[in-house]
Amino acid sequence: MYRTRSIGLIVVACGFFGKNIAAAEWELKGELGQQFQYNDNFSLTPVRQESVAGYLLNPRFHTSRKTGNLDLAVDGQADIRRYSDSRWDCDNFNLGAKSEYRTRRSIFNLNGGYGVNCTYSQQIVDTGLILPNSQSENYLLAPSWTWQWTARDQLILDASYTKTSYNNSQNGIASSNHSFSFSGNDTYTVGLGGNHQWSRRLVLNEKLYFSNIQYTSSNASTQNLFGFQLGGNYKINRLWKINANAGPVWVDARMDDSSTIASAGSSSWTVGHVANINLHYDGRLTQFSTGYSNALNPSAIGQTLQNQSLFANYSYRLARHLMMNLSGIYSLNESIANNSINRSNGQFDRTYFTVAAGITWDLTKHWQLRGSYAYNWQNYRQPQSQQNLDGIANLNVGSSESNVVMLFLNYSWDGIRLSR
Numbered sequence: 001m002y003r004t005r006s007i008g009l010i011v012v013a014c015g016f017f018g019k020n021i022a023a024a025e026w027e028l029k030g031e032l033g034q035q036f037q038y039n040d041n042f043s044l045t046p047v048r049q050e051s052v053a054g055y056l057l058n059p060r061f062h063t064s065r066k067t068g069n070l071d072l073a074v075d076g077q078a079d080i081r082r083y084s085d086s087r088w089d090c091d092n093f094n095l096g097a098k099s100e101y102r103t104r105r106s107i108f109n110l111n112g113g114y115g116v117n118c119t120y121s122q123q124i125v126d127t128g129l130i131l132p133n134s135q136s137e138n139y140l141l142a143p144s145w146t147w148q149w150t151a152r153d154q155l156i157l158d159a160s161y162t163k164t165s166y167n168n169s170q171n172g173i174a175s176s177n178h179s180f181s182f183s184g185n186d187t188y189t190v191g192l193g194g195n196h197q198w199s200r201r202l203v204l205n206e207k208l209y210f211s212n213i214q215y216t217s218s219n220a221s222t223q224n225l226f227g228f229q230l231g232g233n234y235k236i237n238r239l240w241k242i243n244a245n246a247g248p249v250w251v252d253a254r255m256d257d258s259s260t261i262a263s264a265g266s267s268s269w270t271v272g273h274v275a276n277i278n279l280h281y282d283g284r285l286t287q288f289s290t291g292y293s294n295a296l297n298p299s300a301i302g303q304t305l306q307n308q309s310l311f312a313n314y315s316y317r318l319a320r321h322l323m324m325n326l327s328g329i330y331s332l333n334e335s336i337a338n339n340s341i342n343r344s345n346g347q348f349d350r351t352y353f354t355v356a357a358g359i360t361w362d363l364t365k366h367w368q369l370r371g372s373y374a375y376n377w378q379n380y381r382q383p384q385s386q387q388n389l390d391g392i393a394n395l396n397v398g399s400s401e402s403n404v405v406m407l408f409l410n411y412s413w414d415g416i417r418l419s420r
Helices: 002-017 120-126
Strands: 026-040 050-066 070-083 089-101 105-119 138-148 153-166 185-197 200-217 220-233 240-255 267-282 286-298 304-319 322-335 350-360 367-380 400-418
Touching: 200 240, 220 267
Parallel strands: none
Antiparallel strands: 026 050, 026 400, 050 070, 070 089, 089 105, 105 138, 138 153, 153 185, 185 200, 200 220, 220 240, 240 267, 267 286, 286 304, 304 322, 322 350, 350 367, 367 400
């Protein structure tokens, strides 16, 4: 089934490329990455710590066609993983298509994608629950329209639909007395925003948006998000720039299943906020960025989470072909739903921290070697009042850590370019 749908998306993309458009420029290029990895606590749990070694193969391709007013592109990627413990083996495949059509005052974009994934790095970002044989199927469709209202003002209308589903239930997330499997979701979003170029260095922006998130587990819930943001991008000088936006968001959470602890149709309103601040420096030998983010995102546990994070990235060119990289991120993830609606809320609130260091060596024009080390730490803060409610208990409560050593070897192919 996965292969059939992937082929269908390729056929649609090929249909786009087959249009009779004059003065087109074609491009095809690719990469092949390999990685050797050792992790002393692969599942990042406080109990049953497992040391796992693995080999990862990561082929990619990019193809595009550009004309004076129409750009089309297709990207494909596979991530094939084999570990010393075969329970953790997984195969990931992603295919995406992008198109952009330009007129004198408008830009129309249409992006789409399909993927089958079991990437454990994404599980860390999502919930921190790292489980074997957990495969998700993902769809994306996102159209947008940008209108150049005046010489300095743009009006932007965008929408998106994403669908995530899981092909099997998971054990070990909660106690055996309560069913608590990974939950897919359908998310619909529509937004209206604009940009105003205040000066050569400063661009102001605003956005009004609405999102509807429908979870598909047995304890299904629906959440509606209403919000707006104000912000701007400012170029401080030739090397420094900053961008920031923030605004309030209202969340209406509803339980749809009468089998839950609360009665069907129960609802609660929550008021929160979203924010993003990024500071970036780009020098001749040094690059540095740091920032703060507060976002609301659907998760695999059937709850919309508020994800607050602080991050920093630093890179320095030690020599012409040698680069050092340092990075770190601290995250706080909390359920935004009211405990009176679903008493499992708060079971998966957590703190997560990771820091990494690496050295990248450009062996030749096409070959690159990289070695890195990463330290991960997380802690689930299950409230004492919820530990024995109806058998609901996160078995991963407490602190856990892992050390990861990685060696990458990457080959990049310049590809083929044709113009006619």
